[in-house]
Amino acid sequence: MRSRPSDYHRGCGCSTSATSPRGPCRTSSLRAVPDATGLQPNEVDLDLFDVILDVRPSRDSASAFPGARHVTLDDLVKQPARYLPSMQTTTLIVCDVGQRSGVVAARLADDGYRSVHSLIGGIDEWRAQGKPLVHIGLTEAEAGRYDRQVKLREVGVRGQSALLASTVTVVGAGGLGLPAIAYLAAAGAGHLRVLDPDIIELSNLHRQPLLPLADVGSSKVAAVARYVASVNPDITFTGLEVELNAGNAESLLDGSDVVVDATDRFAARYAISDASHALGIPVVTGAVYRWEGQLTILEPNGPCYRCLFPDQPSEIEFDCAITGVIGPVVGTIGTMQAVEAIKLITGAGSSIAGRLLLFDALSATSTSVRVSRRDSCSVCNPPT
Numbered sequence: 437m438r439s440r441p442s443d444y445h446r447g448c449g450c451s452t453s454a455t456s457p458r459g460p461c462r463t464s465s466l467r468a469v470p471d472a473t474g475l476q477p478n479e480v481d482l483d484l485f486d487v488i489l490d491v492r493p494s495r496d497s498a499s500a501f502p503g504a505r506h507v508t509l510d511d512l513v514k515q516p517a518r519y520l521p522s523m524q525t526t527t528l529i530v531c532d533v534g535q536r537s538g539v540v541a542a543r544l545a546d547d548g549y550r551s552v553h554s555l556i557g558g559i560d561e562w563r564a565q566g567k568p569l570v571h572i573g574l575t576e577a578e579a580g581r582y583d584r585q586v587k588l589r590e591v592g593v594r595g596q597s598a599l600l601a602s603t604v605t606v607v608g609a610g611g612l613g614l615p616a617i618a619y620l621a622a623a624g625a626g627h628l629r630v631l632d633p634d635i636i637e638l639s640n641l642h643r644q645p646l647l648p649l650a651d652v653g654s655s656k657v658a659a660v661a662r663y664v665a666s667v668n669p670d671i672t673f674t675g676l677e678v679e680l681n682a683g684n685a686e687s688l689l690d691g692s693d694v695v696v697d698a699t700d701r702f703a704a705r706y707a708i709s710d711a712s713h714a715l716g717i718p719v720v721t722g723a724v725y726r727w728e729g730q731l732t733i734l735e736p737n738g739p740c741y742r743c744l745f746p747d748q749p750s751e752i753e754f755d756c757a758i759t760g761v762i763g764p765v766v767g768t769i770g771t772m773q774a775v776e777a778i779k780l781i782t783g784a785g786s787s788i789a790g791r792l793l794l795f796d797a798l799s800a801t802s803t804s805v806r807v808s809r810r811d812s813c814s815v816c817n818p819p820t
């Protein structure tokens with residue numbers, strides 16, 4: 437978490453507290469700039485921003501703005517709460533010349549966001565003034581390995597670079613976690629962290645086809661480490677034979693860009709959700725019951741897992757050791773978790789956040805229902 441002395445004020449860039457929440461401070465004269473939320477490059481101290489967003493349409497630039505997350509203009513306007521955790525989040529928006537960022541910053545300010553700024557002159561002016569940019573590019577080996585996804589307009593070199601720089605923590609290396617890990621490793625998620633305390637059992641194999649029969653009785657994390665090293669030794673893998681719980685969740689998940697909840701225990705799901713909410717990390721959560729699967733993303737600003745399921749279901753009632761489960765459905769949901777994680781990191785498309793995807797394999801149907809923050813949620817709306 438960045439420390440900052442106080443918020444920038446809209447339009448002036450000063451740090452006095454004598455300001456109106458809807459306008460520039462009274463102690464500084466507002467320059468006659470078309471973008472009332474704008475900051476000149478020499479007014480920008482990157483350390484003072486909680487969030488920096490890059491709304492350039494092209495993802496193929498060789499330069500990235502330091503600390504910026506790429507987001508499409510459309511996505512930012514439609515779902516600002518996905519990117520700005522609160523109305524007070526100090527935010528800088530950048531684009532090529534400052535026009536697109538100026539429009540969206542003004543729009544967000546009109547919507548009540550109190551500290552959103554655009555970079556006047558955009559990255560072109562930033563570069564012209566000799567300000568730092570991050571060179572992004574792929575090695576020849578990376579360009580070759582990831583060629584087919586880099587060719588996608590929504591990924592490009594910038595998206596691939598973001599993937600290679602990302603840290604993804606997968607909690608659970610079972611039926612959901614294994615396909616998620618396999619696709620994230622293959623896609624070049626730069627640092628994969630996997631948490632699972634279990635050993636491989638014979639009854640795991642029907643839904644965990646990446647595990648060889650010879651590994652039955654050995655550590656899941658060790659087997660996953662061997663698998664990842666065999667398919668993509670260029671990424672960093674950290675495996676921990678540890679059971680996540682409410683007491684250790686924050687320390688285990690801290691530093692992640694995305695958490696993939698691939699557990700099969702409700703207690704762990706609540707712990708993941710609570711810790712990620714506190715840490716400001718999105719969670720791609722998936723679950724399977726018999727022939728049915730479900731998937732959503734828990735954004736840091738909600739809804740959280742407690743919003744969706746305020747009362748903890750019975751662990752026994754949903755234990756696949758009792759109910760049974762069909763393997764490919766688990767693999768489908770786990771694979772979709774990898775897709776959503778990749779989208780979050782690269783900024784591609786629109787995520788499943790705000791919707792719960794429901795897949796019924798027996799009837800070959802899928803649907804999604806809207807989910808939202810629950811007023812009575814003790815995490816999203818703690819008593820004051």
Ligand SMILES: [Zn+2]
Binds near residue numbers: 810815817
């Ligand atoms: Zn909640």
